[in-house]
Amino acid sequence: MPATVVVGTQWGDEGKGKLTDLVAKEMQMVVRYQGGHNAGHTLVVDGESFALQLVPSGVLYPHITPVIGNGVVVDPFVLLAEIDTLEAKGVDCSRLKVSGNAHLILPYHQELDMLTERYLGKNKLGTTKRGIGPTYADKAMRVGIRAQDVLDEKIFRQKLDAVLEDKNRLLAKVYNRLPFDADELANRIFTEVVPRLSPYIADTVGLVHEALDADQHVLFEGAQATFLDLDQGTYPFVTSSNPVAGGACPGAGIGPLDIQRIIGIAKAYITRVGAGPFPTELFDAHGDTLVDRGHEFGTNTGRRRRPGWFDAVMMRHAVRLNSLSELAITKLDILDSFETLKVCVGYDVDGRRHDRLPYHQSDLHVAKPIYVELPGWQTNLTEVREKKDLPAEAVAYLQFLQDQVGAPIGFVGVGPGRDQYVHFNA
Numbered sequence: 001m002p003a004t005v006v007v008g009t010q011w012g013d014e015g016k017g018k019l020t021d022l023v024a025k026e027m028q029m030v031v032r033y034q035g036g037h038n039a040g041h042t043l044v045v046d047g048e049s050f051a052l053q054l055v056p057s058g059v060l061y062p063h064i065t066p067v068i069g070n071g072v073v074v075d076p077f078v079l080l081a082e083i084d085t086l087e088a089k090g091v092d093c094s095r096l097k098v099s100g101n102a103h104l105i106l107p108y109h110q111e112l113d114m115l116t117e118r119y120l121g122k123n124k125l126g127t128t129k130r131g132i133g134p135t136y137a138d139k140a141m142r143v144g145i146r147a148q149d150v151l152d153e154k155i156f157r158q159k160l161d162a163v164l165e166d167k168n169r170l171l172a173k174v175y176n177r178l179p180f181d182a183d184e185l186a187n188r189i190f191t192e193v194v195p196r197l198s199p200y201i202a203d204t205v206g207l208v209h210e211a212l213d214a215d216q217h218v219l220f221e222g223a224q225a226t227f228l229d230l231d232q233g234t235y236p237f238v239t240s241s242n243p244v245a246g247g248a249c250p251g252a253g254i255g256p257l258d259i260q261r262i263i264g265i266a267k268a269y270i271t272r273v274g275a276g277p278f279p280t281e282l283f284d285a286h287g288d289t290l291v292d293r294g295h296e297f298g299t300n301t302g303r304r305r306r307p308g309w310f311d312a313v314m315m316r317h318a319v320r321l322n323s324l325s326e327l328a329i330t331k332l333d334i335l336d337s338f339e340t341l342k343v344c345v346g347y348d349v350d351g352r353r354h355d356r357l358p359y360h361q362s363d364l365h366v367a368k369p370i371y372v373e374l375p376g377w378q379t380n381l382t383e384v385r386e387k388k389d390l391p392a393e394a395v396a397y398l399q400f401l402q403d404q405v406g407a408p409i410g411f412v413g414v415g416p417g418r419d420q421y422v423h424f425n426a
């Protein structure tokens, strides 16, 4: 039962795509377990770039069955458009499986996402306005519509009528908007979506277990990251699902003991998009260097990401929250130009030292990082492929991170290219 989970350990954008791509080669199945089409990553295969938002990265390999697990929320129009784009580039998507239990993002979810963000004004969360949060909310309210519902027109219509009554009241009476027409929406779903989506809908829990029972390698792909987790992240500046490794259990239908290997991905520094506490945030020229050298701008929005030094306090917490068996460090090459580097090893909160993440978020908002300063290497790492060729300062930096966070470092990224990495503990 060789099951591996790959999970982001910071606030996202850690460069999961490249590592996932690398380990995917050994896999027979790649399963996404949460999130929606807000999770895009870019893969470059044979010089061609593929931007994937919903379809698991395994789709690019003919030997892999890509699976969208029940914990994912699926915008059927987006999924079909993504399949069209991939197929136009010659990628065969016929192996794709979509869980019949995955909840569907429908047009009223997007409308409500937009309206609630506007209504919150300056308190807005900065959601991607794709209807993901409202779809998870409906799931929890038990009024969601699942992929399997479209296989029975009568059931779909009953559910749609019931939920639209409520949504339309909200849209008209609270937000002064036009209601959705159930006939029109059902007609769109049954002409544009159902004929094309139906062949992909499957019992994915059954398929995953069949694969594990047959000793196939299965990769569970988390989207977003640990500190964006609905339960464990810096609430409310979080996503509406559970990216932590354990989320693979409810999100794909496996038990905790099915998982054998858990790889956490972290940048050699840290970034965050949008609002929320960020103890090691840099507002100086060092921050600008990280943003410029690391191209730290949102893929979809172009928004500048907030940069900061590596935070070992958060990472220790991430190691515990995810039971990480190993850590992959990405973008070490972005630190090439620094004379010295800082690593946060504790927080000072009103004169008291914290080595663990304070449980009260007010403390996190005022936490002052306690830094250890290490010498930089001021050498170009992008050509290095073996640990023995890393400068002593880079080895010392990685060793320090490893000792601080308590998980062994395996893969270390030294450039965006597929082959630009070093095995640290090989």
Ligand code: GDP
Binding pocket: 008, 012, 013, 014, 015, 016, 017, 018, 039, 040, 041, 042, 330, 331, 332, 333, 334, 412, 413, 414, 415, 416, 417, 420
């Ligand atoms: P994700 O949101 O975590 O999936 O992040 P992506 O996989 O989209 O990666 C973000 C960007 O970082 C991409 O443009 C990658 O090419 C780039 N990247 C990944 N690893 C490295 C690395 O080790 N060094 C450099 N310079 N860039 C990297």
